[in-house]
Each structure stands twice: as C-alpha cells, then as structure tokens.
Amino acid sequence: MGGGELGRLLRNLSGYLRDDLRTRAELEARQSWAVNGARVAVAAPWVVLLVMSTQPSVIERYQSAAGALVLAVGAGLCVVAYRLMMRLGRLPAERRILDTTPRRSSAPPLRSSAEQRRRDPGR
Secondary structure (H helix, E strand, C coil): CCHHHHHHHHHHHHHHHHHHHHHHHHHHHHHHHHHHHHHHHHHHHHHHHHHHCCCHHHHHHHCCHHHHHHHHHHHHHHHHHHHHHHHHCCCCCCCCCCCCCCCCCCCCCCCCHHHHHHHCCCC
16 A cells, blocks of 8 residues: 555545445434424324313313323323334444543453452462
C-alpha cells in the first residue's frame, strides 16, 4: 500500500461513512413513525374512555370494584405493551471502534502475577 493509494482509500472510506450515516438517518426517521404509532395505540383506548365518561351510566359502571379492577388491569397492560413496543422498535446502539469511554465489566479486573502472589501466598 503506497502513498498513492492513501487518497483513494480515504475517499472510499468517506463514501462508506456517508452512506452509513444516510442509512442510519433513514432508519431513525422510520423508527420515529413506529414510536409515534405505539404512543397512539396506547393512548387511543384512554381517549375513548374519556369520551365515554361524559355519559353518567359509564361513570356508574367504573365506580364499582370490578370497574376499578378493569381500569387498573387495562392501565397495567398498556404500560407493559408500550414498554415492549419501545424495546422491540429500538435501534441497536452504534458500535464505535475508537470509543474512549470506559466499559463496565462484570469480570474482576486483571491483576499482575505479583499482585496475585501477594493476595494468595499459598499458591
């Protein structure tokens, strides 16, 4: 790989990066439609209930213990469904090659052999 190839290599790389950013932006735009659809799907039954609550007979039905239970179960199911829709519709995080932020690891930190001998003198 000579110096003459470097310019072409960088042009190709910049083209790939631009294509990747363009694709990611399109995916984010489509994902925003899915998120808004999830919000509308969760809000719609509550809007209908709000409109129906203008009738006294509907208010009487939901003032009973069974009506309160139906509302509580409905609210719980809406929360679970919304969170599930948001998780399924989430785009994966972009993996960075030269990421300088420290990562948390569940593994214990590596120790030098001298440190291990000090900690475990029997070995």
